[in-house]
Amino acid sequence: MIETPSLVDQYCHGVLRTELGLGTFEAHLSHTEGPPAPGTTLFDTQTGFAVRRWCPPLLGLEPHCAPARYLARRRELGVLASGRRLLRGSGITTYLVDTGLPGDLTEPGELACAGAAEAREIVRLELLAEQVADTSGTVESFLANLAESVHAAAANAVAFTSVAGVRHGLALAPEPPGPGEVRGAAGRWLAGRGVGGELSDPVLLRHLLWSAVASGLPLQLHAGLGAPGLRTDRTDPVLLTDFVRATAGLGTDLVLLHGYPYHRNAAHLAGVFPHVHVDCGAALVRTGARAATVLAEILELAPFGKILFSTGAQGLPELHVVGARLFREALGRVLGTWVDEGAWSLADAQRVAGMLASGNARRVYGLDQGT
Amino acid sequence: MIETPSLVDQYCHGVLRTELGLGTFEAHLSHTEGPPAPGTTLFDTQTGFAVRRWCPPLLGLEPHCAPARYLARRRELGVLASGRRLLRGSGITTYLVDTGLPGDLTEPGELACAGAAEAREIVRLELLAEQVADTSGTVESFLANLAESVHAAAANAVAFTSVAGVRHGLALAPEPPGPGEVRGAAGRWLAGRGVGGELSDPVLLRHLLWSAVASGLPLQLHAGLGAPGLRTDRTDPVLLTDFVRATAGLGTDLVLLHGYPYHRNAAHLAGVFPHVHVDCGAALVRTGARAATVLAEILELAPFGKILFSTGAQGLPELHVVGARLFREALGRVLGTWVDEGAWSLADAQRVAGMLASGNARRVYGLDQGT
């Protein structure tokens, strides 16, 4: 009843280029610290069950078939052919791709080609700074090169993304750090790091956030369980409130990614502040059969024009499939129920479905403008 | 199946006396910091959709009609006639009205008259103190006049309400401040403020809370998203635990307003402490089609004798309608499902429905006693 013909995945990563064995595939189903507990498997999770539901039919198998059987079929087809079948079966027509993860992952262009879709790049601020640090000799050259890199990235990318919450926690001082403060922090960081060293200094993280805000490009902020972090409560989006208030009216949109289990707080910020938007997809991949409820919780407070779909998928094209299918089914069920109950009109439900699936992302990221 | 013939709205405000254009009406649908984001409208929210569902039929239009059509019809009838139709269609028989908001809002008597209902006053502590400060010359006269005003208010009002959580956060020291501390804080506040200056000093906020507790009148505490505050997590009702414990056994009832998204914590306090009660209505206006779930979450831990309905409505009689209709429908659906599943008996469900709709409020606020 509720159709979403086109899906813009506003946040995902590329897929692995190599053939995968059962153990490696399993490890990519979840973010864990350590291997599965003895006697358990990560296939026995909502994500694992969702993969077994949606993906086997795309490779010619029955739903819910055993993991070993699925992996054997996947290897039989080969990583390229199975990836193409999966991505093309996802229903995603545009991928916005965070290229800031390590590993042998496909670039946006490859993902577009495999998925017969469009793809655009999202630049991860912390990696950008680390790459600049690897090639800059002094504090002054680091800061100058960084400014230039942010400027150059802004010309090509559709958004910046920050994992400041994962690296440090979202309880950052809200205002931009002063130039002397930034120089001091940069000096200490550069002096102490080896090549590839990770950026987690709070002053530099804030400097990156404000550099991105100044660029005018939408800024995506990881919150909640988006990535394995030090402690979940330190990524509660409510901790961003003062930063959100400080960036109001500057013309830059903020997008809160993931959010779960604090997605009601993220939705609240999207309701209060004009420039804040909220992701409604990445949590669905983690919660599987519960996707409709999690989506409905986001739909409580967030204005419907501020909610954007994503898969948050990383490494496995199966996760792009699962994210897209769960979202479509959950959206259809939630909005369809409200129409059946008389709470919403069918016309409104169809309109809102289109906004969440692609319309809002097209507006926020300017996807219909020439680049 | 589950009937609630009479509704006591235990917390609301008056309605605007002036005709409203589309933009002003829209602005009253939500608490935001700033105008709607470009390309979005506050009608595309759960509150907006709920207004479009429930209110047009009361003005002779079809449900879900376009906002502009609804506003035209509203203006055609005029603010008085449309207000009367809406309020009388809400099913509310008693309004408890917080008169402490600025703006051209109807007084309790006018609201009662327009709604063909009863109305009683709730006195907002912070406004009372600000009004006393405006007319007191010295610290001593301020404190003496304040004590007298609280005493006088207690004789006429049904409850006090406090927005200490919005002004400062609920993490206040739990014990009453000493007289010297209060005098010092009053002196500093009076010296620094102009006429109408807001009270946010934590010592004076605590002094007000304890003055209200001493009066014996029920004290309503704003928690969660009830009003736009500095940061949502600072209004988590769990932060009130020590204050709740300090006021146990003194004979004064506490009522936690709103609560959402921390309503499970509010319900828990109502379960543990005999004098704590919890609001179950104001969150429904914000969450619309999700009202049944939010209500059910409150019904997890809160004893059924401690849960009170309200609309939290402010400015628009549409919000009184939506609050009442959503509550009635959600209550019927939640309790009806439990009866269908065999979890509750029908007799119990009907009894509990009456308690939430009006019985608990009548008991807590002594509404059946002569005044």
Added chain:
Amino acid sequence: MIETPSLVDQYCHGVLRTELGLGTFEAHLSHTEGPPAPGTTLFDTQTGFAVRRWCPPLLGLEPHCAPARYLARRRELGVLASGRRLLRGSGITTYLVDTGLPGDLTEPGELACAGAAEAREIVRLELLAEQVADTSGTVESFLANLAESVHAAAANAVAFTSVAGVRHGLALAPEPPGPGEVRGAAGRWLAGRGVGGELSDPVLLRHLLWSAVASGLPLQLHAGLGAPGLRTDRTDPVLLTDFVRATAGLGTDLVLLHGYPYHRNAAHLAGVFPHVHVDCGAALVRTGARAATVLAEILELAPFGKILFSTGAQGLPELHVVGARLFREALGRVLGTWVDEGAWSLADAQRVAGMLASGNARRVYGLDQGT
């Protein structure tokens, strides 16, 4: 459709040996600070309604009969006979019993006999330390006797349990305290305490936790609303993150009890750390008709091999019944719905039901090994 023939209750207490009047029975339905509010009763709670639903038929009465009628029938049968009927009607085949509560409660052996089931002991660390302190003259003898007692307990019990979160909060320093620190804290505690004095010193609480970890026995940690504590948010399991990380890879399993209303955080930890498991039962007794939803929230992030059933029942055999029945019904409804929707296969649902009901507990506590 979804069957759970055998239930292992991984955390409960014994039942009262004495006949109960209506008021005493009512007081055991809930953890409150103070008597029910005037005009209310603790029977008007989810727990009260669940007891009235499930227990009267086991004593030959109709469901939902009035509390006084139920209590009269219970006294007519006598505490022993009614207890036997109730426990044997619960479907629980193995009870793991925390013997660390005061009061005239049945021992594991008696519970096993009354319930025609097996029972094993869980040792409460804080009580163990208090008992050792009662009989130790010096700091040195206290610490030596404590080490010996933990060692001896580990040989007979199936698990240790800790209420550190209730006594102090879960925000404990994650690493083991040094020997000098422990001696100092023990000296101060022993000097200040009378016989039976409660242990709440954070250094000693941590020493107990690490002693338990060293024993290799599973360690159950109270979190969320499991027991009346100082403030609920201080028992959020997210506060355990650093302790969890510090104990990873040591070979000792951790089990997070209760969790609600922070059960999504508990489930997340079980998803990230191989040695963390999560309770899914005790919250159901508190939330009654909402049990299916609360269970489903735990099933969002927790791997299915890491979720364990318990009743958390204490004092009343009615609570064992209610815990078991609510769990079975909720599990059947939640997994059955997912099968109906095509999200899960029936075979997977049946397998997962068996894991939650007993299989996971058998593995974690080694219940199938000879002892």
